Amino acid sequence: MDAVITAGGIPAPEDPLYEYTQGKSKALLDIAGKPMVQWVLDAVSASQNIDNIVIIGLESDNPLICEKPITYIPNQGGMLDNVRVSIFKVAEINPEADHVIMVSSDIPALTTVMVDWAVHTADAHEADFYYNLITREVMEARYPGSNRSYVKLKGLEVCGGDMNVIRVEAATGNDELWQKLINSRKNPFKQAALFGYGTLFLLLTRRLSLDDAVPRIEKQLGIKGRPVLCPFAEIAMDVDKPHQFEILRADLEKQLAGS
DSSP: OEEEEEOOOOOOTTSTTHHHHTTSOGGGOEETTEEHHHHHHHHHHTOTTOOOEEEESSOSOSOOOOSSOEEEEOOOSSHHHHHHHHHHHHHHHOTTOOEEEEEETTOTTOOHHHHHHHHHHHHTSOOSEEEEEEEHHHHHHHSTTOOOOOEEETTEEEEEOSEEEEETGGGGSOHHHHHHHHHTTTOHHHHHHHTOHHHHHHHHTTOOOHHHHHHHHHHHHSSOEEEEEOSOGGGGOOOOSHHHHHHHHHHHHHHHHHO
8 A cells, every 4th residue: 555644734823833833844843853744754654564655745855764665745735635636646656556545744643553553454344435533532541631622423422533544546536525525624513514414413412323424424425435443542643733742742752762
């Protein structure tokens, strides 16, 4: 399988992380002695399941190190454009590519074990899109005080992970819907509205289960999706705010001190 690391984004002055980045790329923000994206790149490139790596959002003149073939694509503007262009690049590099693993550059606690788990999970099923979900219990046990946002399903509260697997062909259709999904990715109520207001009502009344949500999503998207309950809080611990950066910096420095 090939991998795409999304590394676009320069925090604006009004962004909570601007005091750390000061107009520079978020992906290259130093955390525990490395650019944030280097932690992710190390985890992905060490996997025996990954062949080629595409990083979108950075130029090639950067300090990153990688032993595997790597291709850089400059930021294309919007998230949808970045995702689509990077997957097309994967298909160009490897015409036999079936699925691609998409990883955000701002989950520096990612490990190779987690990457391998995601690849093997996708290999065990036939779906177009594998979306990792982490329960509140798993998240708060690993990162108390992380203040993630959760979707309240029937008997379950989950947040989304920033490492998912998608079939190459599935990423090339229905631009309008993909853009709406990306724009609503941090708002579960907007997401539910995309699948019909009956879905939104069930979500609001906490009567929507994970099993109920799957066919609704498949019907609307026209692809076979598979939400996966992931045991790794690290893939949902992205750096959006200063307190999350500080939690991860302390965590990674502790790991380095113990190694």
